[in-house]
Amino acid sequence: MASRSIPILIVCTMGSSAGFIPAFHTAFRPGARIAITRPGYPAYVNTLLGLGFGIAEIPLNAGNGWRLTGPDIAAAHTREPFEGLLFASPANPTGAAVDRAGLADIVATCKRLGVRLISDEIYHGLDYRGPSVSALELTRDAIIINSFSKYYCMTGWRIGWMVLPDELIRRAEILQQNLFISAPTLSQIAATAAPGERDYAEQQKAGYAINRALLDEGLHSLGFEIGSPSNGAFYAYAGIAEFSNDSMAFCQSMLEDAGVAITPGIDFDRTDGAHFVRLSYAGKRESIELALDRMAKVLR
Ligand SMILES: Cc1ncc(COP(=O)(O)O)c(C=O)c1O
Known part of the structure; x- marks a missing residue:
């Protein structure tokens, strides 16, 4: 799917997931260093290192709602320069989302430092405080990655899209054709139907919003360290200092003793993740209630 009449390409x-590989190889030389946030989506580290790129981790903190800022980027760049920045808003595992001013700050900082921004907008539509803002609204220099997996609940269809600036079009076309040929036709057809089914997506989102408040209240009362509910996606990233300093052991115990599946923070942050866990509230309200109830029995 390509249009040459406008100075962008939608692939x-x-x-x-299949957008990251051509995006990295289109925008960067082999071995280039790309910055990512810590905590962040684990596949960023694994994919970048697996493809032979370097990484620079930008530490985020709960005090700032786990949000990435321009000064964070500039400080990391001074410590260790990088050519690209890959970040998601709303984010996995924290659900942190930047607002328009925050995104403008990130875009401007990248421009000033000569850093190519790759904006992973997969959780767009799942912002609980207002409309999601795309980097495409602020710059034509960024690569935008998106997918039908989250807002449209179409994970198994394996269908998404990538928006690239003019100067990367030819390289992206060549890479896409050589690496993947195309996304499956059936999934492309299904994806064209999805925007007509927004009522369903909004219904799911309304359910997540209820779960989000429920989980936040429940985690607070159980003694997890957690700030205000995450702004987006469907995750809560909570501190477990009250219970353990080993997130993997804690998750194993929750699974075995409470029958509740949560994810250890070390998957998202290899430095400080032992003190955190990620909980997903994408399920049914009853599942959240049951999980809180079961965890309460074990933790108390
Ligand atoms: C931040 C982020 N980006 C990308 C992906 C990959 O999604 P998909 O390949 O299904 O579009 C995920 C999946 O959880 C994610 O959390």
């Missing part, structure tokens, strides 16, 4: 990908 249809097999989910956002």
Whole structure:
């Protein structure tokens, strides 16, 4: 899917995961260093290192709602320069979302430092405080990655898209054709139907919003360290200092003793993640209630 009449290219990908590979190789030389946030989506580290790129981790903190800022980027760049920045808002695992001013700050900082921004917008539509803002609204220099997996609940269809600036079009076309040929036709057809089914997506989102408040209240009362509810996506990233300093052991015990599946923070942050866990509230309200109830029995 390509249009040459406008100075951008939209590439249809097999989910956002299959967008990352051509995006990195289109924008950067082999071995280039790309910055990512810590905590962050684990596949960023694994994919970048697996493809032979370097990484620079930008530490985020709960005090700032886990939000990435321009000064964070500039400080990390001074410590260790990088050519690209890959970040998601709303984010996995924290659900942190930047507002328009925050995104403008990130875009401007990247421009000033000569850093190519890759904006992973897979959780767009799942902002609880207002409309999601795309980097495409602020710059034509960024690569935008998106997918039908989250807002449209179409994970198994493996369908997404990538928006690229003018100067990267030819390289992206060549890479996409050589690496993947195309996204599956059936999934492309299904994806064209999805925007007509927004009522369903909004219904799911309304359910997540209820779960989000429920989980936040429940985690507070159980003694997890957690700030205000995350702004987006469907995750809570909570501190477990009250219970353990080993997030993997804690998750194993929750699974075995409470029958509740949560994810250890070390998957998202190899430095400080032992003190955190991620909980997903994408399920049914009853599942959240049951999980809180079961965890309460074990933790108390
Ligand atoms: C931040 C982020 N980006 C990308 C992905 C990959 O999604 P998909 O390949 O299904 O589009 C995920 C999946 O959880 C994610 O959390």
